[in-house]
Amino acid sequence: MPGSHPPITATELAAARAKYVQERERRVRPDGLGQYRRLASDPAAAPHDPFTERVDRQPLTDHVDALVIGAGLGGLQTAIRLRQAGLERIRLIDDGGDVGGTWYWNRYPGVHCDIESYLYMPMLEEVGYVPRWRYAPGEEIRQHMVALAERFDLYRDAAFHTSATELRWDEDGARWHVGTDRDDAFTATCVVVSSGSLSLAKLPGIEGIESFRGRAFHTSRWDYGYTGGDASGGLVGLADKRVAVVGTGATGIQVVPMVAEHAARTYVFQRTPATVDVSKATSPHPGLNMTLLEGPTFGADGDLYFVDVVASSPAPKVLRLDTASREVSGFFTDSAGSYTSAQWSPVDGRLYLTDYQGTIRSVAADGTDPRTVFAGAVEGSPMNPDDLTFDPEGNLYVTDLTGYLDPAKEPVGRVVRIAADGSSATVLADELAAPNGISFDRRYRGLYVSTLWENRISYLALDRSRTSVLATSIVAEIDDGPAETETDSNAVDAAGNIYQATHGEPVIRVFSRHGRPLATVRVPAADRAGLTSATNIAIRPGTKKAYVTVSGDAGGFIYSFNALAKGIRQSNGG
Structure with a gap:
């Protein structure tokens, strides 16, 4: 609405222009189009047309x-x-x-x-x-x-x-x-x-590309004779191959999941990152000298809601980001809760909060009317709820992080199902090594659960009623980070890819639904000082715009980037 935001000041306009110039300079190179090589003249290129045979004909003189x-x-x-x-x-x-x-x-x-x-x-x-x-x-x-x-x-x-x-x-x-x-x-x-430019293939001017001894071709000259399959997938010819994809634009985003599903190993090379936006949400809390953000989730109003885990009243414990103006405001606080995650219910339109002290609470869409949804022991044992997700009927699925602070590291964590009305709770899985992240797969047939101590993503296949686990399998294990890395929350996009957040480093790792590494999203190097965790992610439903909560001694921030596929309900944190 006109007038809903204050007019931009001259100082803000100058800062925006300076930022634009900075980003432009990162992308514009003095060699211009000379940085590329035309496909037809490159020895590493595929034949001119791999789809239709060139047939000799008589010259036209009509x-x-x-x-x-x-x-x-x-x-x-x-x-x-x-x-x-x-x-x-x-x-x-x-x-x-x-x-x-x-x-x-x-x-x-x-x-x-x-x-x-x-x-x-x-x-x-x-x-x-x-x-x-x-x-x-x-x-x-x-x-x-x-x-x-x-x-x-x-x-x-x-x-x-x-x-x-x-x-x-x-x-x-x-x-x-x-x-x-x-x-x-x-x-x-x-x-x-009417000669457009999008049919012209250009190869990067990488030194030594002419002497590359493997198979190389441009995506616009795809060689299915080599890879097998077709545009819908099935690239069985890559099963024993190490494949490098150069470029992370729209084409790269579509190609990489298909290649990674079949190749023995997939490497993705990026010259210039896509634009990354960042909003500062909180400053370090006095006495703690740090902050910890969690649980980004999109509300019906399009704003992004998230929790400040270590905030104390009267500071807001749940905050809201207007993604258009980048303004952050307080949404809810109380004197009792230690909230670790947030999700909107698909049934009653309320925001549900996990309180690590053992309760599930909800608040209305305007931040009022707080209610306790569930509290107490589950099957005789107290619960430390961490992350949560919903099925389409509004039932809650919660990771119980009990035992996380125990130096003995006994695997006593659980996954708990709570009825939509809070009337009952049952244990779906137990003896887990500090379960944290939890998301449904794209068809609501099972749960992806991340366990911190194992740095592992597991898949829990559920029965039709989603009340019991039929089988458990390991999807992926994180073994390429520093020693202090711990898996945190996870999310799933429309293609079934899994986004795994981490404690210990500000990184999001992306895996296919089969566990193949697809991409690694890192906070820009210039920003990393004082940022130790990228704890959770949300992808705006229907778009590829992703938001991640990043925290540490420097404060709490919301970074954004382009996801590999569009967001769905399962892309809302958890």
Whole structure:
């Protein structure tokens, strides 16, 4: 709403501009496009077109009404409109082997469009097609473009694997003379240039790439003959391979999970990180000289809610971040609770809080009306609740961190199920080594549970009623961090990837649902002093925007980054 936030000051505007210049300088290089190598001339590149065989043909010497250079979406729609306007001879030319443009070349595993298909795919009514996906895979878009070319008879005069090399206007003849790399010499009454840049493949100018002895190709020239599978996955040819993916943009984010699912080992190389935003939430608390943030979760209002574990009343114990303005404000506090996590119920719209002292409390959406949901022993033993998650019916699943502070480190932790109305509680798993993080998988068939002492993520498969554990398996173990590293909370995205937070270092590790390492997200090196934990993560549902609570002697902060897949309810901390 206009006026809902104070106007930006001159000082704030200058700071924002300085930050923009700083980020721009990190990304702009003096060598410009010289930092890349064109694919066609690079010895490490795949053949020019791995999808369609280049066929020899006789040079074209005829005349056409219109020449459209480029058979991507722009060129294809232009040619269709020219056909509808009555032009008879329309020639599409493209250096690819068919129509499609970027969708002809980009057939890598996992390729999807990030614009809704009903908005992105043109002329659906003309061919009577209803997209199968809200965000269509590349092959569906390409096939739709082929259907359009067939529907409007654009293949008749088309010339593929052909690039224009000369356009010369003949004033006397009122026509264009066209030359191509196939020795064509034809004429056209009019010419439309629709040659986009997204079909041009560029390799990084890495020293020694020419002498690399392994297989190398650009994602826009994917070699399924080598990897096996198709755009939906199944890359069985990589089973015994170590694979490096260079780049972490939109393509890299889609490719990496597919490759990591099958490759023996996957390495991801990033030149320039995506923009990382940070908001300071709290300062170190007096007497403790530190802070500890936990439990980020998105409310129905779009704000991010989180807890300050070591805050004392009257300081707020639950805080709220307006992700648009980056403003942090207090939401709730009391004199009794030691809150370790927060989650919104899918049933009653209240915010539920785990109190390490043994209770589960909830508050209304405006921070009022605190209630005790559950308190007391569970099956005869007291509970130290740490993290929680909900099933769709509103039942709570809580990690019981009992024994965590015991020097003997006896594995007496539990996973507890609490009925939605708080009337009963049962133990789903026991004798656990300090369980902390807990999240449902994307289909609510089981729980991912992180155990601090083991630095391990385990999967608890549940029965249909989600009231008992059918089987337990180890998904991943953290063995690449410093000695003080402990697994903390976890979250799951729409692709089933697991985001594992840590105590002891400000790092989030990302694993596939099968436990393969996919990525490591670190706080920028310049910020790491005084930050010792990245404790929890939330991905905004329906987007890839992720937020992580980071804490230590320097205070408490909320960092943001781009996740590998979109957020779902299971992406809200836990």
